[in-house]
Amino acid sequence: MPDEKTVNENDAGAAAQGATDQDAPAVSETAKRAGRDLSHVAPEVGVAKPDAILTARGVQRRFGGMTAVDVDYLEVERGAITALIGPNGAGKTTFFNLLTGFDKPNQGMWTFQGEPIAHKSAARVARAGMVRTFQLTKALSRLTVLENVLLAATRNPGERMFASMFQPLWAGTEARNKEKALEILERFKLDKMRDEYAGSLSGGQRKLLEMARALMTDPAMIMLDEPMAGVNPALVQSLLGHIQDLRDEGMSVLFVEHDMHAVRHISDWVVVMAEGRIVAEGPPGSVMQNQAVVDAYLGAHHDTDLGDDALLDPEVLARLEAEEEKR
Numbered sequence: 001m002p003d004e005k006t007v008n009e010n011d012a013g014a015a016a017q018g019a020t021d022q023d024a025p026a027v028s029e030t031a032k033r034a035g036r037d038l039s040h041v042a043p044e045v046g047v048a049k050p051d052a053i054l055t056a057r058g059v060q061r062r063f064g065g066m067t068a069v070d071v072d073y074l075e076v077e078r079g080a081i082t083a084l085i086g087p088n089g090a091g092k093t094t095f096f097n098l099l100t101g102f103d104k105p106n107q108g109m110w111t112f113q114g115e116p117i118a119h120k121s122a123a124r125v126a127r128a129g130m131v132r133t134f135q136l137t138k139a140l141s142r143l144t145v146l147e148n149v150l151l152a153a154t155r156n157p158g159e160r161m162f163a164s165m166f167q168p169l170w171a172g173t174e175a176r177n178k179e180k181a182l183e184i185l186e187r188f189k190l191d192k193m194r195d196e197y198a199g200s201l202s203g204g205q206r207k208l209l210e211m212a213r214a215l216m217t218d219p220a221m222i223m224l225d226e227p228m229a230g231v232n233p234a235l236v237q238s239l240l241g242h243i244q245d246l247r248d249e250g251m252s253v254l255f256v257e258h259d260m261h262a263v264r265h266i267s268d269w270v271v272v273m274a275e276g277r278i279v280a281e282g283p284p285g286s287v288m289q290n291q292a293v294v295d296a297y298l299g300a301h302h303d304t305d306l307g308d309d310a311l312l313d314p315e316v317l318a319r320l321e322a323e324e325e326k327r
């Protein structure tokens with residue numbers, strides 16, 4: 001059965017207005033504030049947010065003569081779920097790669113929690129608290145689920161030669177990391193699969209493992225790259241619930257996604273890119289009605305359904321779940 005919490009759109013906003021759902025985990029003050037504050041923000045490109053965790057200015061990335069990213073100004077709200085959408089080739093992944101230090105801009109700057117992090121390495125960005133998920137590579141598929149999560153732990157002094165001379169210190173950190181990894185695996189219901197090869201996980205479980213790996217570093221902001229891609233429809237609801245939980249615990253979430261149903265249901269704010277630029281931003285309900293957004297998708301001959309809610313209708317979900325069980 002779908003969880004009440006994920007069926008309601010804009011949970012943080014609902015919670016802020018005093019909605020009571022006794023089954024839902026506690027919603028952090030940050031998330032409540034983000035939901036409440038964003039409801040007063042004008043849906044305009046480049047609009048200032050009440051409490052921005054990330055601010056980008058004049059970001060450009062060119063490949064030869066083609067400008068893949070040309071973002072004048074963007075603020076991303078702290079403690080909110082922000083979706084980055086747009087037709088194929090809009091520049092979403094390139095922008096994501098730039099922000100997280102996996103690519104370098106031709107120009108532009110951005111700050112994260114007030115700290116300038118443009119031109120910094122991916123490792124440095126991660127240490128600052130902005131962590132992105134990664135698709136399971138072939139090499140990682142051959143490690144166990146637990147090994148995958150442990151590998152994501154940062155600042156393990158055991159990795160440093162000097163500290164490795166102090167075995168007890170190193171051993172203590174390893175034990176703590178393992179305890180933490182097991183807690184995270186339990187949260188995502190992957191604990192029973194801890195010793196299985198990661199390659200044997202289903203599409204949805206892989207997405208959860210990617211999130212689990214990111215959580216090992218206690219990020220302030222988690223960047224999810226197409227979290228719904230390759231996920232069985234019956235698991236979509238649960239995955240959406242996990243993403244909302246991250247937000248409700250106070251984390252900021254920025255995700256690139258093509259699945260408009262997911263975008264509509266969990267996003268507090270949606271940013272739309274087309275041809276490298278941001279063409280619209282606003283709450284999910286209104287932004288998808290925006291003419292610039294409709295034009296961007298139609299112009300790209302895109303067949304994306306900009307969002308009826310059929311997939312997340314409880315009856316449709318119950319049928320999908322029943323079909324899944326019969327298999």
Ligand SMILES: Nc1ncnc2c1ncn2[C@@H]1O[C@H](COP(=O)(O)OP(=O)(O)OP(=O)(O)O)[C@@H](O)[C@H]1O
Nearest residue numbers: 063066067068086087088089090091092093094095
């Ligand atoms: N390394 C590269 N070299 C040359 N062109 C590139 C490179 N990376 C991306 N591009 C081009 O930049 C543009 C933006 O690509 P990008 O992958 O960022 O778009 P996207 O919005 O993520 O698309 P999709 O939704 O299909 O993943 C595209 O025209 C793409 O071909």
